[in-house]
Amino acid sequence: MSKAARGASVRARIAAQREAERKQEQRRRLATIITVVVVVLAVISGGWWYAAQQSKSETVAGGLAPVTVQSDGTAVMAKAGVTSPVLDIYEDPQCPVCKQLEEISGPTIKNLAAEGKVKVVYHPLTIFSQEPTRSNSLRAASALRCVSDGKQWIAFHDRLFKEQPRETVEGFKIDDLVKWGHDVGVTAPGFDSCVKDQTQQAAHEQFSTKTLQDQKLQGTPTLKLNGQQIDNNTIFVPSALRQEIINAGK
Amino acid sequence: MLTYEKAAPDRPRTEHPALPWVTTVARLVLAAVLIVAGGLKIGAPALSVQAVKAYQLLPDSLATAIGYGLPIVEIVIGVLLVVGLLTRVAAVVSGLLMLAFVVGIASAWARGLRIDCGCFGGGGELGAGEDPNYLWEILRDFGLVIVAAWIFIRPPGRLAMDSALGLTGPREPYQPEGDIFQGEEPDA
Structure with a gap:
């Protein structure tokens, strides 16, 4: 080579x-x-x-704990004799995040009350200052005040969140509110005129403003357990919320 | 190809030694924003879903899927940028994400929605007495698009796994003719 x-x-x-x-x-x-x-x-x-x-929600298994509507417009949901821990729920019927909370964690809260693990207090508020959301919220919350029976109150409350209008349109119209009331079983004779004349609006506004100030709320929804605000990472995770409430009751 | 075209006029001679470090800093800035944003959202997926819904742009089922997925995607992309792994892909994904946020926020603004961007947690709800700050949010996210573009054009920077694992191409990226070689060789 x-x-x-x-x-x-x-x-x-x-x-x-x-x-x-x-x-x-x-x-x-x-x-x-x-x-x-x-x-x-x-x-x-x-x-x-x-x-x-x-984000998996519980389902409301059995019946609800008894609901009592208070004179200030709040509603207490608790089994007889259960006084602690106290879960305060501050929510606006027009607030989308409150709707989300009701969908995700509402069943857990109802179940815990039914199990006698917590006393729940609902505080319906109006946080909006712009239209149309402010008027929507005022109409809905004032209508809720027209319901004095606890069972009907919670059913109407749930219905309001279910029917929540978008934030850019007028919703919670008077006729709808009356109809939904009848749908959920409100039969009290004064209900229709109470909603139509919005007789509770002034009382609601006053209550709402005072609560926002007294409780120093940054927004809704706010959940307080024995007066302490619960973190968002807890209230939007049903299992975490359940654990938090059960721990508070120990 | 883009690398070659963009880079060529800049470097008739050798590249300035600080340039790869600029990419490293860009990676860390973008990664920090993504990891913080993802981390603040990941604890409350339902809230993250609500934040997506607040834009009223997507059908509910899609908004739910995105609400669950976005926080983990942000964190994973952020981690890839920190370690410099698949740098270019991570830069493209984060750039597109930021662009999507810009579009979403601009559209919310144009439609007169009053929402919080939900960028760093929260359900897209403004606090009591709070006003939306769309301009700042758009400028911030657009700035991050530019940062992502820089990383895409000059990957992967110093301290990158891509270099250590030899994923940057046949040659070291900062050799003078490295990009030209990549661009012209048929390589088949």
């Missing part, structure tokens, strides 16, 4: 080896990228699944 030919074959061998190394390097890179992508996707779907689990 000539020197030149030998040189050429060596060069070819080296080139082939380089090519092989390059290919292998490429495969290794691809494998690394695929591994990372798979891990990332697994973590994201795991996190998504966990978030969905965290």
